[in-house]
Amino acid sequence: MDIKGRVIQLLALQTGEGKNGTWKKQDFVIETDGQYPKKICISAWGDKINESALQVGNEVNVSxxxxxxxxxxxxxxxxxxxxxxxxxxxxxxSAPVASGTGSTSTRPTTELPSTFQSGDEDNLPF
Incomplete structure (x- = not known):
């Protein structure tokens, strides 16, 4: 499943030793957009912790x-x-975020169709 939201809180990074070696866990809270925003606490383990994306205020897409x-x-x-x-x-x-590199936005273009060019305010297409 996927969800988009804004990071509103980062909880303390947890680390420890287990039978398979060292582990780390980062819990974070995101808030969704919409008429009824939801707050969701999500856990990221080990190499799934994307520190560059997990900053308070960042918009993220979480799978x-x-x-x-x-x-x-x-x-x-x-x-x-x-x-x-x-x-x-x-x-x-945006492009995948890696440490020390910038990202290039891949926004769609927002050009109006020729039927909506200036001077056509009274000619609705429907």
Whole structure:
């Protein structure tokens, strides 16, 4: 699943040692656009943490999985990001962001069709 939103909070980076070695986890909260904005806390693990995209105020597109598990009769749900992309201004995707490089916006052109050129205000196409 994918969701677009603005990063509104970064929680503390968590690290530790497990049986498979060192791990790190970054939780962050995004807020969606729309009539009824939603706040969603999402977790990114290991190399999925895109530090250049995860800055408060950045617009991001997050690809994620939702998983629930039961423990002692209670259910817990995780939202785990597997891809985080920064979006350019206006919600259009920008080129992939890499450390130390700029990004080029890939915005669509917004040219009006010839039927909407100036002087045609009274001629609606419908």
């Amino acid at each position: 994620f999985d939702v998983e629930s598990r039961e423990y002692n009769g209670r259910w817990y749900t995780d939202v785990k990001a597997w891809k985080i992309d920064a979006l350019g201004a206006g919600g259009y995707e």
